[in-house]
Amino acid sequence: MFKLENVKFKDIIEINELKIEDNLVTAVLGPSGGGKTTFLKLLNNMISADTGKIYYKNRLIEDYDPVKLRRKVVMLPQDPQIFKGSIADNFKFTEELTAKKYSDDEVYKELLKKVSLDKNLFDAAEKLSGGERQRLALARVMLLEPDTLLLDEPSSSLDLETEEKIIDMVVKYARNNCRTMIMVTHSPDIADEFADRIINIEKGKIV
């Protein structure tokens, strides 16, 4: 799926060689400031490497139309922005941004169930708690049905029990629908339990 060769970004990332396989769950671990978020951003071309090559499905990442690439490779940021308006508006705005047609409310409701968010579609999104916002943001990513999900600490605001439940759900979603998932997590336990492969990034290098 992804192949990196001699990739450098400022003095933050230096990866000589890395392959990330299709349809697997990869966890990314490492100390704060080590370059995990930067690594994810390189994978959907939100930032471009200074040198080296990044391939997605055997094609150089910069050869893709960035908008199309970001519909296939969707990133859930570490601190996702919640849009103004209702929960339904958040889903609709996500679809507008990616030039996708609006889905039926039933689809949105199903997603809320998936992320265990017991709220009405017309509730104000800004009133949600931190952990609820995080789950709404995850639901918005799933709405786009990306080939690859880049999740940056998707459960950092959740209690242990909810974290386990949500990660289990999204991993099953990825496996059952043949998606590739790359997830930054602070939790070695979550990585061990759910990932097919673990990558450790320290001081910008794979260790």
Ligand SMILES: Nc1ncnc2c1ncn2[C@@H]1O[C@H](COP(=O)(O)OP(=O)(O)OP(=O)(O)O)[C@@H](O)[C@H]1O
């Ligand atoms: N665009 C940028 N320009 C300059 N420095 C940057 C840029 N983006 C990130 N950095 C720096 O690069 C380092 C790695 O940042 P990054 O956000 O990738 O770390 P991280 O591993 O995700 O950390 P955390 O676990 O705290 O989220 C940090 O020291 C950060 O300040």
Ligand SMILES: [Mg+2]
């Ligand atoms: Mg980070």
